[in-house]
Amino acid sequence: MMFVYDAELASHSEKALQQLIDHLAYACNEFGLTTSLKKTNAMDLDISNVLCISVGDHTLDVVSNFTYLRPIISNNLALDAELNTRIGKAAAVMARLGRRALSYNMLTINTKMRIHQGFVLRILLYCSETWTLYTRLECRLNAFYLRTLRKILGVK
Template sequence: MSPFKLLIVITSFYEGIKGTVKFNGSLSESFPIFSDMKHYCVLAPNLFGILSLLLPYALNETEVNVCIRTGEDGILFNLARLPAKTKVRMPLIKEMLFANYAVLATHLEESLQRFIGRLTHACNEFGLTISRKKTNVMPQYVSNVPCISIDTHTLEMVNDFTYIGSTISNHFSLNAGLNTRIRKAATGMARLTKRVWKKNMLTINIKMRVYQARVLSILLYCSVT
């Protein structure tokens, strides 16, 4: 199969797709689906594999790294153990891969701009495109706000970044993520006031099941309890 025909096949998986909802044995009318990535598509693992190969290819000649000092004794929150010379690891990182998202880490603005430039060039070679709207820069403890760009587009500076329901803050606080989770759960509960909570025909058992599915799942998403 030629590359052009293969591209047509891959494009057909994502363009003009529609879906229906089945309830009580009946199907709803079809509606369009707009999605940048179908995580259950058979092509998804291949795209993730391409991205995992692309990052080392783009950054293999860069020497700038970020050192992370971690303990190996199983005591996660014992900061007094970090200055120790034994049972301590100091891995050097420059990129982190999260499914179809990537994080570039560096101490210097010039290094980050160089990383972005090399990644953009590698994406062009692989036939991929970096989303300008979804790419942000999160500076931490800097005196001057960095200016990072992709081609002629200047990337937005943010203090908080949300990825799959989890909020990361530039000051390492969990408050932003917790407040966002509580706010979304409270909004979901308020929207069900007339449809569920005030419906006398619904039993307590049904209301509890709705609460667990619609409210509690949002509040405890990605949490281990």
């Protein structure tokens, strides 16, 4: 393993997390690997707790959310930031497809729906199997979905 771009360590206590970090730093040192301390963060799900984790003499920044393998993880477990990102990316793809493929009159509705499902919905629902949706978030997803369907069908 020459490069590790994303790694996540989890524990139930600050002391156990510090031990995991120490073991990782030792293993990296043994194999000649370096850790980018600027990109290494710590996050605590207990907002009232003040986390203090260090690697050597460097104290890690404590963050309230970060992107891990594309999804956004937040310490309050809210999905708002992730949903905003997903809808924004899907809307950008929908706009590009709308200028090219979806506005092309020679394509059937079935073909346009397959393009929509293959590109827009895959981006919108990426990692959604891990989400816990509440009614408000489900309504936002449904509103975006219906808006894209109306655009494809030409319904105003």
